[in-house]
Amino acid sequence: MKIFNIIKIAFKNIKSNKLRSSLTMLGLIIGIASVIVLVGIGTGATTSVTNSVQSLGTDILTLNISSSDTSLEYNQVDELLDIPNISEIAPYKNISAQISRGNTTSSNAKIIATTDNYLEITNVDLASGRRISLIDIENSTKACILGYDIASTLFGLTDPLGETIKINGDKFTVVGVLTEQGSNMGNNIDNMILLPLTTAKYFDEDTSISNIYLKVENENIIDQTSNLIGNYIRQTLQISSDYYSVTSQNSMLDAMDNISNTLTLLLGGIAGISLIVGGIGVMNVMLVSVTERTKEIGIRKSLGAKKIDILIQFLVESLVLSLLGGIIGILLGITIGNIAENFGYEFSASTTIIIISFLSSATIGLIFGIFPAYRASCLKPIDALRTE
Amino acid sequence: MIKLTNIKKYFQMGDEQIKALDDINLEVKKGEYLSIIGPSGSGKSTLMNILGLLDTPDEGEYFLDGQNTKNLSDSNLAKLRNKKIGFVFQNFNLLSKLTAWENIQVPLIYNGFSAKESKKIAYEYLEKVGLKGRENHLPKQLSGGQQQRVAIARALSCKPEIILADEPTGALDSKTGNEIKKLLxxxxxxxxxxxxxxxxxxxxxxxxxIVRISDGKLYENERITDKKDENF
Known part of the structure; x- marks a missing residue:
């Protein structure tokens, strides 16, 4: 009964000192909210990067030849299929050109000249129309497949199939449209235009091939396969390993993971500092308020409060403030995270981070609330009473 | 009721040791009205603090209601302050954030009364000191005399054996001072x-x-049985 009443005293004090109470909580609120938001966005970025790398498939190898003197010819490419464990290949060339239809132009389209296998290897489906066929490649047909966004930019609601678009002034017939994919690690498939590989010649490109996607049958021996590809390239083109690279999505995934973990750590570090600063703020307010309230402690002692009564009162006060500040901070953090999500940032609130930041701030609040109160409660009542 | 034997209290001031209380012997009986008079610096506040268990003497013994207060624990001293002593301070010492009745409730809560009982008692004592209707006023909304009445009601609320009043009219004008005198x-x-x-x-x-205190020593001049002031 008595302890219940002392808890009520604590609540009354919080209510009657609104400014002091909210200042105390402010540090905690900002600290906790920033930890949750920053770490959440860092984790969100990691997750989205990992997902997009994985969606490309972990059974894909990418061969890039960077030598300017030599590269593979189109008819040599099929020889790669003789290497054990390789099931499919898709050579491709990046082309830069202007896209337009009537008065509408699109500047951010990514044009890729490639073969039929490109769609299979990148795991993209057609929404309508047909794929690039062997005949298209043999005849260098001016046909194209549009990504989802490009199709809607150029055609709006009308059906693009059978219509033509202009690429650097040349008319190309739309033969297919891709399904919506969403952004995929800078490789935004929705902004892609796929052309038959051999049409590259219309854009002053040579016929050499320096980029190839290769699909393996058995992911477990992907490293050996990548060595075999390297051997083949060194022998065929007589170039050293400085002039080509064979990368797997796994090595990419590792590199990306590394980067985004560093990012999360960095953001977490910044947030952690703000939590500490918040804690110091709480400490300041608590220290000042206990000093300020030494007289109150003196009066209460003269009226018969025991040391433990004073301690419980301050314990409950700082506990309530810390918990309340913690809860508001968590809610604020999640709200800000969700708002950030609406602006295109990935945000994933981690329960561990929420619990850690909550506990640490609550501890800071408690320690700095209790410690000065303990000192004050040990004063002789007359010394506490004399304080002004 | 109160018995002080050979109470001494020293203060260190630089290299010098000052005897604030020098061998005080005093007895107060139940129902008595005792004045301790003395100029400032005479040690009367120190004596009051020791009587109120707010401070401890360096030597000597203090019996309150037959109990020796020497070597009592902090929590037992708090209990005695709560149950046996009611303070009335010169500057009232009310808690500024609490209303009149809540101020009176404070010692009652420490005494173990429930919130409901203590509110009832607080209202009773406010009525007794003539502040009915001001229960929910904050101290700053009350005049000095009214604040001192709240303080007196608070001192009375736990039915103490003894009321210790330290210059209770010191901060009041003479008219309200007289009202407080009459109340006491x-x-x-x-x-x-x-x-x-x-x-x-x-x-x-x-x-x-009346006893007189001067340079830490207590002099009992005479007993005044009537309120006449022929001896002063």
Whole structure:
């Protein structure tokens, strides 16, 4: 009964000192909210990067030849299929050109000249129309497949199939449209235009091939396969390993993971500092308020409060403030995270981070609330009473 | 009720040791109204603090209601302050964030009364000191005299054996001061033991018995059975 009443005293004090109470909580609120938001966005970025790398498939190898003197010819490419464990290949060339239809132009389209296998290897489906066929490649047909966004930019609601678009002034017939994919690690498939590989010649490109996607049958021996590809390239083109690279999505995934973990750590570090600063703020307010309230402690002692009564009162006060500040901070953090999500940032609130930041701030609040109160409660009542 | 034997209290001031209380012997009986009078610096506040268990003597023994207060634990001293002593301070010492009745409730809560009982008692005592209708006023919304009445109601609320009043009219004008004097006198008539500490002779003469303190020594001049002031 008595302890219940002392808890009520604590609540009354919080209510009657609104400014002091909210200042105390402010540090905690900002600290906790920033930890949750920053770490959440860092984790969100990691997750989205990992997902997009994985969606490309972990059974894909990418061969890039960077030598300017030599590269593979189109008819040599099929020889790669003789290497054990390789099931499919898709050579491709990046082309830069202007896209337009009537008065509408699109500047951010990514044009890729490639073969039929490109769609299979990148795991993209057609929404309508047909794929690039062997005949298209043999005849260098001016046909194209549009990504989802490009199709809607150029055609709006009308059906693009059978219509033509202009690429650097040349008319190309739309033969297919891709399904919506969403952004995929800078490789935004929705902004892609796929052309038959051999049409590259219309854009002053040579016929050499320096980029190839290769699909393996058995992911477990992907490293050996990548060595075999390297051997083949060194022998065929007589170039050293400085002039080509064979990368797997796994090595990419590792590199990306590394980067985004560093990012999360960095953001977490910044947030952690703000939590500490918040804690110091709480400490300041608590220290000042206990000093300020030494007289109150003196009066209460003269009226018969025991040391433990004073301690419980301050314990409950700082506990309530810390918990309340913690809860508001968590809610604020999640709200800000969700708002950030609406602006295109990935945000994933981690329960561990929420619990850690909550506990640490609550501890800071408690320690700095209790410690000065303990000192004050040990004063002789007359010394506490004399304080002004 | 109160018995002090050979109480001594020293203060260190630089290299010099000052005897704030020098071998004080004093007895106060139940129902008495005692004034302790002395100029400032005479040690009367130190004596009041020791009587109120707010401070401990360096030597000597203090019996309160037959109990030796020497070597009592902090929590037992708190219990005695709560149950046996009611303080009335010169500057009231009310908690500024609490209303009149809540201020009176504070010692009742520490005494173990429930919130409901203590509210009832607080209202009763506010009525007794003539502040009915001001229960929910904050101290700053009350005049000095009214604040001192709240403080007196608070001192009375736990039915203490003794009221210790330290210059209770010191911060008040003479008219309200007189009202407080009358209130204390009425309480004494009802049987309340009161120890009054003051430097004001007129105030001291309200009491039936006056002792004088000077340079830490206590002098009991005479007993005044009537309120007449022929001896001063």
């Amino acid at each position: 006198k009425d309480l004494n008539k009802e049987g309340q033991t009161i120890v009054l500490i003051t430097h004001d002779i007129l105030m001291a003469q309200e009491a039936k018995r």
